[in-house]
Amino acid sequence: MIRIGQGYDVHKFEEGRPLIIGGITIPHDRGLTGHSDADVLLHTVTDAALGAIGEGDIGRHFPDTDAAFKDADSAVLLEKIWALVEERGYKLGNIDCTIIAQRPKMAPHIETIRQRIAELLKADVTQVNVKATTTEKLGFTGREEGIAALATILLVKA
Numbered sequence: 618m619i620r621i622g623q624g625y626d627v628h629k630f631e632e633g634r635p636l637i638i639g640g641i642t643i644p645h646d647r648g649l650t651g652h653s654d655a656d657v658l659l660h661t662v663t664d665a666a667l668g669a670i671g672e673g674d675i676g677r678h679f680p681d682t683d684a685a686f687k688d689a690d691s692a693v694l695l696e697k698i699w700a701l702v703e704e705r706g707y708k709l710g711n712i713d714c715t716i717i718a719q720r721p722k723m724a725p726h727i728e729t730i731r732q733r734i735a736e737l738l739k740a741d742v743t744q745v746n747v748k749a750t751t752t753e754k755l756g757f758t759g760r761e762e763g764i765a766a767l768a769t770i771l772l773v774k775a
C-alpha cells in the first residue's frame with residue numbers, strides 16, 4: 618500500500634525575525650512571520666504528510682488561535698505528525714520539496730536542510746530532495762514579500 622500527499626504554504630517576510638526554513642536558521646536581513654516560528658518548508662512537509670494519511674492540515678492539528686503554538690518550533694509539530702504517520706503503519710518512500718524564493722540564495726543551505734528533514738522523517742537522506750527556484754522577480758515571491766514552498770510525499774507501508 619502506498620499513499621501520496623501534497624503540501625503548499627506561504628509566509629510573509631517581516632523585519633526583526635529570524636529566517637527559519639527546513640528546521641535551520643538562514644542568515645538574512647529579515648525573517649518570516651506567523652503564529653509559530655513560520656518555517657514555511659516544514660509546514661509544507663507537515664501538510665504533505667497529513668494529506669497522505671487523510672488527516673486534514675496543520676491548522677486543524679495545531680490551530681493558530683491556540684496560545685500553546687505561539688512561536689512553536691515547527692520541527693516539534695512535524696515530529697508529532699510523523700508519529701501519527703508511523704502509528705498508521707507508514708514510513709517515508711520519498712519526498713520532493715521546492716522552496717520558492719527570490720532571495721536569499723538557498724543553494725548553500727540545501728544539503729543541511731535535506732539532512733534535517735531526513736532526520737525528522739526518520740529516513741535516509743537519499744529519500745529526501747530539496748530544491749529552490751526564484752520566480753524571476755515576478756509575483757509576491759519575486760517582489761520578496763514572502764516565501765512559498767511545495768512538497769510531494771510518498772508513504773509506503775512499514
Ligand SMILES: Nc1ccn([C@@H]2O[C@H](COP(=O)(O)O)[C@@H](O)[C@H]2O)c(=O)n1
Nearest residue numbers: 718719720721722723724749750751752
Ligand atoms: N532562492 C533561491 C532560488 C534559486 N536558487 C538556485 O538557483 C537556481 C536558478 O534559479 P532560477 O529561479 O533562476 O531557475 C536554482 O536552480 C537553484 O539551484 C537558490 O539557490 N536559491
Ligand SMILES: C[C@@]1(CO)OP(=O)(O)OP(=O)(O)OC[C@H]1O
Nearest residue numbers: 651652653660676679680681686
Ligand atoms: C503552524 C500554525 C500554528 O502555530 O501557525 P502559523 O505559523 O501561522 O502557520 P500556518 O502555515 O498558517 O499553519 C498553521 C498554524 O496553525
